[in-house]
Amino acid sequence: MAVGIHPWPGYEPLLLARAFGWLPDGVRLREGQTAGDSVAALQAGELDAATLTLDEALAVRASGIALTIVLVFDSSVGADMVMARPSIRALADIAGRRVAVERGAVGEVVLQKLLEAAGLDEAAVTVLDIAPDRQLDAWRAGEIDVAIGYEPFSSLLGREGARRLFDSRQFPGLIFDVLAVRRDRLAAHRAQVEALLAGHFRALAHLRVNREDGLRRIAAWRGLSFDEAERSYAGLNLPDVAGNRSYLDTSGARGILRAARDLNALMLRAGRIKVADDLVGLIDPGFLPHNGGVP
């Protein structure tokens, strides 16, 4: 089973689990640089699953690949952010500025929310399709004024003097990072998906109770300092098994299904999808560990 993954604090427990040998043998993590890499590989049929944001998962579903969400890694409460030149002091100041965002990815949701909050429409800014991993170079080259991104890349911009202008705390409950599995391959990989989730929760527990060890490892492979790694989690809620059950509630009153309905509307408006997702088969909490994730 091939799982696409890219740098993002919420996904690090999977890499931690791999480092400790807690992932099942049949699971291979295929590391890309951005969500776009995972999406392309999904569409090429090379992946069975990928770590994506909820809106990215909906976009892939709209492209004809039925995905089912089996795990919520995190909900973003500040970790998705808009970094700006210090001269930009208020949201309205972005008018006429060059805004870097990864097209087709979660940054679009932030962009929509940013424009909404600033009272502007998209024509008021110059949108440049630059993924977070390339924003540092563009920033240094003076090609952009505003960068919509996420950790750990946003911290790197912060080192260059960028200021946080806006973040996902302004619209909580909309950006979720999830594990999405191709529905047509879910049955064949049932045991592996269960073991993968068990490994994730084991690593998440390690990160909680042995925070220093976990964060120093993550910081080491991301090239961050311990403090930066620690800060990168400041804007995330990482749900345990019980939290996942709540987010993957199939009644749809809250969590993923409610967020998906909101995203449907937002993505239709922005033209990212042509037809609203029917949300059928979108979530399946049946792969979560039964024992609360305690190894």
Added chain:
Amino acid sequence: MSALFRAVLVVLVLFGSAAHAADRLTLGVFAFRPKPIMIERYQPLADYLSEKLGGTPVELAVLEQAELDEAVAAHRVDLVMTNPSHYLELRSHNSLSGALATLVSSEGGQAVSSLGGCIIVRAGRGDITGLRDLRGRRVAISGPRFLGGYQAQAFELMQVGVRVPDQLDLVVVGRHDAVVEAVLEGRADAGFIRTGIIESLVAEGRLDASQLVVLNPQALAGYPFAVSTRLYPEWPFVALPHVDRPTVRRVSAALLGLEASHPAARAAGIAGFSPPLDYLPVETMARTLRLPPFDHAPPFSWRDVWSRYADFIVALGVVSALVVGLLVVLSRRNRQLAHSVAALVEAQRALQHIAWHDALTGLPNRTLLADRLRQDMRRVRRNDEFLALAYIDLDGFKAINDTHGHEVGDRLLVEIARRMRAALRDVDTVARLGGDEFAAIFTDLAAASASEPLIERLLGAIAAPVVIDGLGLQVSGSIGVSYFPQQGDLEAEQLLRQADHAMYAAKLSGRNRCCVFVGEGDEGDERGGAADARPRPSTAA
């Protein structure tokens, strides 16, 4: 530290009473380095606490692990600093309070509140490059109760399948410094020491770092020490439960308020104390390694078994019930089968009886007679004896049958059959050939003449009157006899024909008598075959 100081210290530790009124506190510190070094490092911390507690002196007691165990058990210490696994062990015996704070150590300006284990080998040992290479090697340790000096490494080795301590040749050499010496001097292939020891020895000018190689180095951002294992929270600072709450609060505040730049912190080589960390990783490690206090398997209750293996037990129960059910069905079927077999055998026996016996009289029929005759012929030939075959035809039976009917005739046949049977020996056979014809085999005769009295008895049995339904009935018998063996081979059928011929001779010569076949002629000459029609006197009374 002076010898006098240490003597005073020991006296304090041994005889000092617990500080009930907090008039004096004893801080027990586990001696993970030589005692003089430890005292030098931690006396300033004790002095700092004394100062912060405003007049309550804090005495330092640097103790080996066993001494510390004893001191805690006897409440001779009030505050304890020790390694996390020892803390768990103490806590399990003494219900210590939770940690007040976790030590933050310092190295090169880096503050760390986690420790780990180092696995060292002498530089240039190309044969030991990874954890698995340690199998069967002599490994120096400071003691099995050291977290950074044994347990962290043991846990890491277990993760890669090296069983500890079984697959290592462990040698306990005392403190961490001694482990380093043992490795450098080649007395051990490898050594386990806690993080920070190498860096301290180097700083003290006692070690050239290039002499050692650290196995399984971990990539941990900003961690200032070489480390071979995952990290565990640093030493806890613990107050025993008998210390009063205000004192505990003041000690906590003093610890958290200790700045890295303070002389007490600098002397101890620490950056101060942080709010207590979670000691669960230590507990998990200790449980995995079955270290104290988890070295005893918990009592196993049926409830535990049920909670863990409920699915399995239910499945087992279902399968067992199924097997038992099938066994019951099987045994029932077996019993039915046994009954069926018995019935079948019985039926077969009945069929066999029907096939071999005459339905009216119950005597053997012609088939069985022929069979018995063949057997008897074989036996007498073998035993050099004789047998006589008598062919019997009742005289006057047809008239009785015609006069009184078949039923009376049948009953007469039954009675005569019974009498004939009674008149013969057990070894003899009397059979009904059909109608009013019978045959008898007299076997095992020493001489042919031995048959004569038997034939007389037979004639008598036939001729005796029979009363049926008030009717006095009487018949007689004409008997032809042939003997066996004769000259030449003779079949049973031939013998029977001979007797038949003789019987005709008896009929012709007046009935109620016996004739013996004496002819030598072949079968084709039956008619000419002579029969010695020796007339017999009627046995009729």
